[in-house]
Amino acid sequence: MLMVLLLLGGLGGSTVQAGRWAQWPILPGPDDQENPDIDGTMVVWQEFVSQFGDYDVYVVDVNDLDDLRVVAIGDANDQTHPAVYGSRVVWQDLVTWDDSADWDIRMADLSDFDAPVGYVVSDIPANDEQRPAIYGNVVVWQDTNGGSSSIFGADVTDPGRPREFVVAAYEGDQQRPAIWRTTVVWQDSYFGDNDIVAADILMQDRPAEFAVVLLGGDQQNPAISGDTVVWEDDFFGDWDVFGARIADQNQISEFVVVSAEGDQRYPDIDGHLVVWQDNRNGDWDIYGYNLITRRTFRITDDPGDQIRPAVSGNVVVWQDNQRGPWNIYAAVLDGPEVAGCPAPPAGDLNGDCRVDVADLAILAEAWLQSHLDGNRKRGATWQLAG
DSSP, X not given: XXXXXXXXEEOOOOOEEETTEEEEESSOOSSOEEEEEEETTEEEEEEEETTTTEEEEEEEEOSSTTSEEEEEEEOSSOEEEEEEETTEEEXXXXXXXXXXXXXXXXXXXXXXXXXXXXXXXXXXXXXXXXXXXXETTEEEEEEESSSOOEEEEEEOSSTTSOEEEEEEOOSSOEEEEEEETTEEEEEEOTTSSOEEEEEEOSSTTSOEEEEEEOOSSXXXXXXXXXXXXXXXXXXXXXXXXXXXXXXXXTSOEEEEEEOOSSOEEEEEEETTEEEEEEOTTSSOEEEEEETTTTEEEEOOOOSSOEEEEEEETTEEEEEEOTTSSOEEEEEEOOSGGGOOSSSOOTTOSSSSSOOSHHHHHHHHHHHHHHTSSSOSOSSOOOOOOO
16 A cells, blocks of 8 residues: 555643743654654654554644644655645655665645545655655655665646656765755755755756855755755854855855854754754754844753754744653744844834734833832822913
8 A cells, every 4th residue: 555544633732831932742642753844734744653663754734733633644664754835745655665675755635634645756666765845746855776866856736647857966966955936955965075056947857957055064954945045064163054045046145044152953944034953052952043133042942952943934843852752842933033024113012023912011011110110299289271
């Protein structure tokens, strides 16, 4: 069978405080949950199911936290490294062929949670297809037949008949692709170390490749949203997070997102928010950066390690071992840290780019405090002149 789909039900874990934001384990349990991804209200991860001794993919719709919709995708082999876009989930699937096994790319359409539909995206025998990413009707992945890795893609507009194409196949390794609309980015060892390279796949039979960054050292694990690419970079000797604007391919502007003590790794980006894992405090925490306000902020400060974050809108998910096993946690960010305007509008007292009841509450509190300072004259009589 292509997959075994098991419908589950359950409630998320209790809410606790992470810094100034509430956080919660989405579907806490005794088994390790790893490598989360998120798009809108859909969260996915791989989970080692100890009962069966292999990895399955879990999909959770967190739109209603009191009534989570959950699907587990699995069979007798491993399903790992899932990615999600809309109602479609892709992953790498370990498939057995006679006496051997290789990784293939599979997809499920969960438009109807009660009746998911599974598809094969790519299953070339003896090739390992791994690390898929998806945007719209296009899936990309790294592909190898035992030699170097290349980047392949498939148009899944008709998911029953995916149309494969080559994105990049050169000397060295092309690995860990990410995609936004028609732009694919990946890490590329063509020149010996890892660089970040991209291609416009608007014409899938003729991808238009261009370099994002070709610095010394290693640039790897890219992510993309809009015209902004972020990645981890060891240019300064440890791992930092860099970014680049690629709207003009002839004049790409690079910038530093964060360069702090310790390592900053595995960035993700959506819109104007960048997140990453950071060990400047001795263990791994999740940090964020606002590309509009240029403000860096800490998202988690819990015991243990918080790693591999993913962001969609103002929701961040990550892998967390504060309770023992790795579980997937989430937090909804708000306030000035995630504001989407360069300067607050008039009347915005908390800096969140909105004038609302929260600002009225601040104004009311300030007014009350100003009238409770003990400096008012007592017994004074007010009357109209005249």
